[in-house]
Amino acid sequence: MKNLTADVVVIGGGSTGAGVVRDVAMRGFRAVLVERADLGQGTTGRFHGLLHSGGRYVVSDPESATECAEENAILKRVQADAIENTGGLFVTTPYDSEEYADGYVEACRATGVPVEEISVAEAIRREPRLHPETKRAFAVEDGTIDGWKLVWGAARSAQAYGATILTYHRVTEIAHGDGQVQAVVAHDERTGNDVRIECAFVLNCGGAWAGKIAQMAECHGVDVVPGAGIMVAMNHRLSQSVINRCVYPADGDILVPAHPVCIIGTTDQRVDSPDDIAIPRDQVQQMLDSGEAMIPGFRHARAIHAWAGARPLVRDSRVSADDTRHMKRGMNVIDHLERDGVKGLLTIAGGKLTTYRLMAERIVDQMCEQMGEQRPCRTAEEAVPGSESGKMYTLSRRLAEVEKKTPGSQQIICECELVTRAKLEQAMNGLQEFSLDDVRRQVRLGMGSCQGGFCASRAAGIAHETGHADTTKANELLRKFMENRWIGLWPILYGAQVRQCALDNWIYEGTLDIEHLPGEEDSVAEEEVVVR
Structure with missing residues (x-):
């Protein structure tokens, strides 16, 4: 078993966890974030992309409305990109x-x-x-707001301050004794190895999974x-x-x-x-x-x-208990020392992606208070990497970047999202062992009108050509990617979309015979949410 040492372990790689590890690292603590899949693969990557003004909650949840209005202005400064x-x-x-x-x-x-x-x-x-x-x-x-860009911006900021980000590491144990958290044990889903991270504090940012994570420290009844x-x-x-x-x-x-x-x-x-x-x-x-x-x-x-x-x-x-529409959207920090007698464990739940930075500030403030430390939060003042200019994203940005280059020098791999070969290779080089869905979350590959119909095979070919995947692996990358795209197509097969799906099917089943390409056995789609 591999052993690491940290002051703080953050569990959960959504917006809240990424914000928390950034805040922790910026306050000078040694931090490790552990996430069971890719960053932003849970709730953060499955929302409508709205940066709330607060207007939605002015009647139903006034406190959340105020928080959203204040954080809206802050995020436009520090995560403009x-x-x-x-x-x-x-x-x-x-x-x-x-x-x-x-x-x-x-x-x-x-x-x-x-x-x-x-x-x-x-x-x-x-x-x-x-x-x-x-x-x-x-x-x-x-x-x-681009949820994945937000999460990766916060994560890279944390890494710049010395934090370690462990994706595809599923927590299997929160070790504790004498009423004190001692370590977190996680299983590397890709290598099969385990890692034990000795620590003094654990911040549970598991979102909808937070209750299950708290149970690993024998803290029951976290009703998320x-x-x-x-x-x-x-x-x-x-x-x-x-x-x-x-x-x-x-x-x-x-x-x-x-x-x-x-x-x-x-x-x-x-x-x-x-x-x-x-x-x-x-x-x-x-x-x-x-x-x-x-x-x-x-x-x-x-x-x-x-x-x-x-x-x-x-x-x-x-x-x-079934009326989730009328439950409050505000954040809630649970102190497990006060509640369960376990020192060194806090859980946060609720909140909005718009208020993720504030959620991080609140839980890290409470951690510092418990530790007897006075380290102020600076996340509202310092921009994340890539947002230093303060320029916000525009729809025309990618087209402008392509047009600035010499004509013909920028090969377009995904026409819908204007993903160039250079951006695709940059994303692949920045990841270790990856799936095409990991790449998708970096550059939006296959998220436009054809849902990967034309760009997926190109991306798999580039992964092979650049040495990131052998033939068998490239076939499997392609197969899994298309399986995952199809999960979101079954519920909307009507009208013009049927014709688009028929075209994609002719390409991948009729021409490439994707189901019979040499690849790893028992291909399983990576998507965490199952569509019935």
Whole structure:
């Protein structure tokens, strides 16, 4: 067994864990982050991409609204490279009562959320596809955020301060004795080896899995409720700004422009396991109907992918255990010394991706207090690597980068997302043993209209050509990647998408005979969420 030593072990490689390890490392502690899969592969990589202005929660959860408004401004400074400053609109559609809108501005001002009521004519000028019978419109400071870029930015910042990031390491034990955490044991899913990390403190940032992680230290009853939501990506941007229905938070009331596509979401239902979430076809239809209410003709666009994620909600005694829609979105830090008599273990759950930096500050502050240390948080002042210029992402950025080069010098591997060969190779070189899904999370390979139909085989060929994979491995990379892309296609096989899937099937089954290419036996898709 390999042995490491650290002051702090952070469990969980989503946005919260990445933010926590960055904060810990910046305060001068020796830190190790342990994640069972790739960074951002859980809830963080399975959301609609919204950087909240706070406008959604001004009535339902005022404290969360204020936190979102404050963190929105901070993230636009310190993680500009991961954010597109689209702005947002809250609109009262012809199908919505104006009662909620009547008190909306006052609620925003009470919570510190910047807002301006604009005329319907101005709203339609900004967003010509809006329903022409829209009744009222409010402009807010929503944006969109690339969850993977955010997570990797925080992780690289942590590494620059000396932190160690261990992906594909599944925690199997939190060793403790005499009421004190002593070590974390993790299994390397790729090599089969184990590693023991001696430490004085463990910060449990496992999100929807936090309860199971706490049980490894014999801390039971951490009631984190997985609130599952589905999202559907459409094949192009039907709006240039975030559009929200001006109603009490409900299903399918947010439309988010994300890179070259847009995302409609989301539902909210309790599930037993965050690893097993269904995407029922009736919920897909519900999302499409909701999009139609905001953007007439929404259904005529092509749905290209459906997925689900699980919010890590803290059990709220004021509402039913199954009513995840009305559970508070605020963060909660659990002190296991006070609660379970185990020193050196804190769990955090709840919160939003928008407030991930604040969540990290809160739990690390509490850790420092328990350790008797006075080390201030600096994450709100220092930009992560890649965001030092303060320039936010724009949709045209990748095209501009390609056009700056000598014509013909930039081979385009993924036309949908404008992934060049240079960017693809850079991502592969920066990873150790990888899957094409790991590469996808770095550069968005195969996430556009064809869902890997044209670029996946090219990427597998480049992995082989550059020496990252032999023939057998390259075949397996391709097969697994396409399996995972198809998981998100089964729930939306209708209309034009059927023709696209038929074309992809002809390419990979009819021409390449992908199922019979020489490769590793018993190929298993990597996706953590199973679609039934």
